[in-house]
Amino acid sequence: MKLLRDIVSVRRWRQGCKKRVVLVPTMGALHRGHTELMRLARKKAGPGGKVAASVFVNPTQFGPSEDFQAYPRPLEADLAACRQAGVDAVFVPEPAAMYTNDRSVSVCEDSLSKVLCGRSRAGHFNGVCTVVAKLFNILQPTHAVFGEKDWQQLAIIRRMVQDLDFPVEIVACPTIRETDGLALSSRNSYLSPAERAAAPKIQAALRSASGLASRAAIENHAARLIKKIPGAKIDYISAVDAATLAPLKNRKTPGRLCAAIHLGRARLIDNIPLPREK
Numbered sequence: 001m002k003l004l005r006d007i008v009s010v011r012r013w014r015q016g017c018k019k020r021v022v023l024v025p026t027m028g029a030l031h032r033g034h035t036e037l038m039r040l041a042r043k044k045a046g047p048g049g050k051v052a053a054s055v056f057v058n059p060t061q062f063g064p065s066e067d068f069q070a071y072p073r074p075l076e077a078d079l080a081a082c083r084q085a086g087v088d089a090v091f092v093p094e095p096a097a098m099y100t101n102d103r104s105v106s107v108c109e110d111s112l113s114k115v116l117c118g119r120s121r122a123g124h125f126n127g128v129c130t131v132v133a134k135l136f137n138i139l140q141p142t143h144a145v146f147g148e149k150d151w152q153q154l155a156i157i158r159r160m161v162q163d164l165d166f167p168v169e170i171v172a173c174p175t176i177r178e179t180d181g182l183a184l185s186s187r188n189s190y191l192s193p194a195e196r197a198a199a200p201k202i203q204a205a206l207r208s209a210s211g212l213a214s215r216a217a218i219e220n221h222a223a224r225l226i227k228k229i230p231g232a233k234i235d236y237i238s239a240v241d242a243a244t245l246a247p248l249k250n251r252k253t254p255g256r257l258c259a260a261i262h263l264g265r266a267r268l269i270d271n272i273p274l275p276r277e278k
């Protein structure tokens with residue numbers, strides 16, 4: 001596995017790739033959720049194709065009161081996880097190589113990023129779009145894999161690729177869960193044992209509500225159940241159109257039930273499909 005620390009080395013590595021290059025962008029602190037993205041990337045790359053991962057805790061997607069400094073950075077373990085998952089090259093840039101002090105251009109998404117997490121995390125998705133656009137330009141992947149766990153991020157990246165004509169195919173990887181249903185996340189490590197034991201009830205509440213007919217019924221039922229979890233504070237529970245993230249009007253188009261819940265120090269996000277009714 002090649003370790004690439006600067007853009008010149010990435011370009012040189014990329015020139016040697018003759019077939020598919022599948023990128024898995026990450027912020028490190030890799031867990032099974034990430035290594036499943038890498039396995040899917042390996043499959044998508046096919047014979048002769050290459051898998052590249054990036055490990056970069058992107059400062060521009062953290063708000064001033066968020067956990068940028070505290071975000072875990074276990075680089076050696078991350079490199080070992082990439083190696084084991086069959087990654088061919090890992091790009092680990094220095095922050096100064098990604099962002100110059102006089103930068104003045106960024107990528108802003110003006111619609112899907114205003115709802116759900118965008119309401120409480122102003123600027124977050126512009127930071128995500130900017131760094132992903134940069135990674136696409138630097139690594140020039142043919143494909144890039146994103147997890148469904150952050151459904152809003154996936155929808156926004158798809159929109160960015162469509163609107164800015166990036167020649168990159170976006171591949172979605174289903175959410176990886178613990179056996180009790182909790183979605184894997186680096187932020188699960190912030191949970192106390194009691195909070196960890198209660199956390200799977202979030203997904204159970206979403207599932208229990210997902211069969212109901214109207215948006216209001218779905219959201220109210222899930223909220224009622226989640227309010228019973230000791231210490232849980234609802235940021236949002238929203239039934240939305242799976243592609244546009246607009247409030248779900250009916251069950252005739254694919255929907256998604258998305259939630260962000262504060263539990264102790266952790267802010268947990270999760271989502272499940274709301275299949276179209278026949």
Ligand code: PAF
Binds near residue numbers: 025026061128150153
């Ligand atoms: O999902 C993440 O880990 C990040 O938002 C991403 C896509 C790597 C951009 O920094």
